[in-house]
Amino acid sequence: MKRITTSLLCASLFCFSACSSNDTTTTTETPTNSEEAGGNAGDNYMNSATSGDSASTTMPADASAAGSAAATGTAPADMNANSAGGPTAPHSTDPEFMQSAAASDQNEIQLSKLALEKGVTGMVKEHANMMIKDHTKSTADLKAIAGKKNVVLPPDMDGEHKAIAAQMRKLSGKNFEKKFMEQMVIDHEKTLNTLKAHQQMTKDADLQGFISKVTPVVQGHLDMSKKHSDMKM
Incomplete structure (x- = not known):
């Protein structure tokens, strides 16, 4: 159990x-x-x-x-383009164009005179003398047209170039020459663009003839300015 x-x-x-x-x-x-x-x-x-x-x-x-x-986008780019154009940007009226062209002539004449005062030599001196001669001739031709149309042309540089001239006065030697030639390129590019733009806009026969005469001269200035600017000073 x-x-x-x-x-x-x-x-x-x-x-x-x-x-x-x-x-x-x-x-x-x-x-x-x-x-x-x-x-x-x-x-x-x-x-x-x-x-x-x-x-x-x-x-x-x-x-x-x-x-x-x-x-x-497009809007800022257009704004920048207009700002870059400065006094030589395309204008809507013939009197505005003539006043701008006259100021442009004075810009080149007076900056070139400053270059001679600074004692530039060689090709820079030759360039400055050519600017004074050709732009003085351009101003004389423009004054004849402006006189017939009762348009008063400015006798001096624009405000932008007065400021540029003040800065350039502080430079000397190669630094001045480099700045001068660079400014010649910038100015003639603007002027050339303005001439071409206004020739398409204006109906004035006198201005059409003036632009046709001046454009190749400005183009030659631009080409020479670029060439000299690229050279070692």
Whole structure:
């Protein structure tokens, strides 16, 4: 009887141990799988959030780029072009054109006289003398036309070139010569553009003839200015 009781007790203990072991395995595996699944879900969410952050930062960058493109569009470019044109930009009336052309002549004449005062030599001196001669002739031709049309021409440089002349007075030697030749290029480019533009606009026969006569002279000045400006002083 004792032997049967002992056997039954051992069997019960074995069964309880096996069941307990199975329960433990089940409860430990399920949380592990749940945690792994939860971890993956968390990682996916963070990746999604990061992507969202990237998108949000990219959009302002794109918007900024679009803003920059708009800022550098046609309107600012046109404004810059007009500013760069200065006193020799295209004009809407014949009197304005004549006054601008006269000021342009004075710009070249007086800057060239300043160059001679500074004692420039060689090709720079030759260039300055040529500017004085040709632009004085241009002014005389323009005065004849302006007199017939009761247009008063300015006898002096424009304000921009008065300031340029003041800066150039502080220079000497090669520095002055370099600045002088660079300014000759800038001025003649503006003047040439203005002559061509106004020739297409004006209906005045006298001005058409004046522009046709002066344009090749200004073109020659520009070509020579570029050539001399590129040379080592």
